[in-house]
Amino acid sequence: MPEGHKTHHIAREHTKMFAGQPLKVTSPQGRFRGDAKKVSGKVFDRCDAIGNHLFYRFEGDRMIHVHLGRYGKYRTHGTPPPSPIGLVRMRIVGDLQSIDLNGPTTCRVVDGQTMANVIAKLGPDPLGGGKKSDAWNRIRTSTKPIGALILDQSIIAGVGNIFRAELFFELGMDPRLPGNEIHKAAFDSLWRTLLKMMRTGLKYGKIITVTRREAGVPLATLEGGERFRIYKKDTCPRCQCPVESIEIAARKLYWCPACQATPSRP
Ligand SMILES: [Zn+2]
Incomplete structure (x- = not known):
């Protein structure tokens, strides 16, 4: 999709x-x-x-x-x-x-x-100038996992399965974390990272989450899976552990349990 x-x-x-x-x-x-x-x-x-x-x-x-x-x-x-x-x-x-x-x-x-x-019926769209606080107010009061909340179009509009996996990996965030256990600072960083990823996607017309340095070639030339860090990968590019997948909100989420272990709110 x-x-x-x-x-x-x-x-x-x-x-x-x-x-x-x-x-x-x-x-x-x-x-x-x-x-x-x-x-x-x-x-x-x-x-x-x-x-x-x-x-x-x-x-x-x-x-x-x-x-x-x-x-x-x-x-x-x-x-x-x-x-x-x-x-x-x-x-x-x-x-x-x-x-x-x-x-x-x-x-x-x-x-x-x-x-x-x-x-x-839609939540704020980061690329459409949507308000971050509208999404935060829904997330901070929910006991559902952040991995489900982020795909809910009534909370944030425009996030699909690839952005979801890449976003949590870049943040080192455990996607099972309930919304109400997320720190405000962590959410701010999530929104900022999502906006950056979506802007890059808009610029190239495709999702690209690796950096120019990681890719070793101009980003515009990247095709298929080489554009991603974690989505459908076998090994984690950071720690070389096997990438795992779990079902959250009825979609398969790729993640590295070793690198994505955010502590919950104290
Ligand atoms: Zn890892």
Whole structure:
């Protein structure tokens, strides 16, 4: 599933491609056809990302709400676009470029009120200028493990399974630690590190948690697992112990029990 840096990256790219243009919006697959007609031909303003949600704003209080989910995927083409590949739910054609969207969880036309309702259910998005204190107030009063709280989109929007593993490893934090046993200073450092990781992800369009020095090559050239320190690794890069995995919030979390042993609040 794409994590928050990816939706912000997509929003930026699609705004650059289409801002100020009347867009042709269709649904080659058919499932989005009725809604597509509501915005097709209207002038597109910009695309906003909030957590893992995208909102394509059009004139007249209309917007396309997209959540990619696990299988959603965009393809970019020139104009005119080629024949649809697979089940294209939404096709947007601008002056010079076009995009196809396959397999999203959500793709619908909504108004500003519905958009506000979606956002109201989300926690602060670090990349969207969300307030750190909103997340802290939820975390410090919860007895759930921090490894579960961090994936809860109503507490912090935009964190997925890779950021989660990499974040706790960088912090040396035990992901089983209950929220109410976390020091304020440790949470501040968590937020700061998460923001740094998400900004790097936004810059490169992919999650990269190793440093230039650790990688030994320019970060932009990194692909696949070489971008990470702990996610799906066999051995810990710090202590060489075997990396373990535990299930927290129904997702597999990779961690090094030797390096991630944060003492709880005294
Ligand atoms: Zn280790």
